């Protein structure tokens with residue numbers, strides 16, 4: 571079959587790879603000048619089944635409300651007074667109860683764990699280089715009460731099959747000596763030995779090259795404007811360069827997926843959640859973290875990527891702008907300097923802001939749409955890098971009319 575993949579982010583390119591492996595002829599279209607230039611560009615890099623908790627939890631509404639007057643909340647809400655934001659918020663709040671949060675976390679962890687096995691498979695078969703690091707991730711805490719609560723909360727991920735070690739301060743430093751200068755700030759941590767990290771931008775670029783070598787056609791700098799349909803089938807994609815027809819199509823446009831889906835009268839509950847990252851050159855490797863992690867109470871993710879250190883923070887429900895200015899990073903830098911001050915060059919950062927394509931549940935939609943030849947693989951939210959390879963394999967299995975290796979609870983298209 572000839573299949574057109576819409577979007578060359580980490581989701582589109584991993585989807586293309588799995589479809590190529592199944593023997594399809596694949597074309598990928600993206601308006602950017604290369605792969606992974608948008609949300610997949612500067613993310614935190616954590617491949618983190620050990621952190622696959624649903625964001626829509628019973629504590630989320632309080633954080634969103636407090637964020638209207640306080641800047642220190644994990645989830646920040648800036649009212650835009652648009653229908654798309656309002657209807658998404660209502661659906662998100664509908665998931666913020668114990669039952670839905672547990673179900674969403676269970677479903678998400680299943681996909682994350684599966685996806686990591688497919689990532690390992692893809693890396694073994696392609697040998698792509700992406701500053702990947704195995705060896706676990708550390709989620710550390712500053713207060714005994716938060717640490718104790720985290721140990722209790724982790725049971726749901728243990729039940730999903732993850733090994734999660736609760737470490738005291740000394741054990742945490744032994745796991746990552748790069749945290750030694752910050753020892754006095756750490757009470758304990760959860761260490762997930764199977765978690766990993768890597769640069770999703772490098773990965774996607776390298777995998778796109780492998781796709782091209784396997785015959786995939788990439789059409790960059792081509793903007794998708796419309797999608798035509800007739801008789802229950804999508805008949806063509808209209809771009810700023812003309813019309814493209816194929817046997818089937820896969821929607822992987824991240825935060826822009828709902829805009830194009832609307833042309834087909836398909837409603838997708840996806841809204842952008844903005845985050846910020848800064849990438850610094852590591853100047854003193856002995857003082858830098860050896861593995862990635864999260865300073866949980868400061869809401870700061872950090873990740874060594876080769877000779878670079880990536881810092882990431884903030885979740886803002888505030889529309890589609892990716893604008894940022896140096897002062898947006900002051901708080902992040904103050905917290906990071908308290909941990910890794912002399913490890914990296916804080917004077918010459920590469921600043922970035924990106925949009926997480928969030929569904930209210932935090933689960934992606936991986937399904938056939940109501941058009942027989944139009945498939946959906948989008949809405950991967952804050953864990954799209956972690957979930958990408960598994961989601962792609964599931965989508966390819968659905969196209970091949972094979973039963974995917976894991977259940978797709980919560981990932982169905984509902985219209």
Ligand SMILES: Cc1cc2nc3c(=O)[nH]c(=O)nc-3n(C[C@H](O)[C@H](O)[C@H](O)COP(=O)(O)OP(=O)(O)OC[C@H]3O[C@@H](n4cnc5c(N)ncnc54)[C@H](O)[C@@H]3O)c2cc1C
Pocket residue numbers: 576577578579580581582599600601602605606607608609610611612613614615616617618792793794795822823824825826843844845846847882883923924925926927948949950951952953954955956957
């Ligand atoms: C701050 C931050 C930190 C994160 N940290 C992590 C992490 O540690 N671990 C993790 O697993 N995930 C993380 N994520 C989430 C992850 O980055 C995203 O879920 C993932 O990148 C989404 O990929 P995508 O391919 O769906 O979207 P994108 O990468 O945005 O790809 C969509 C593509 O569609 C193209 N496009 C859009 N509209 C059109 C059009 N009309 N015509 C043609 N092309 C179009 C865009 O150019 C883009 O290339 C983070 C995200 C952010 C923002």
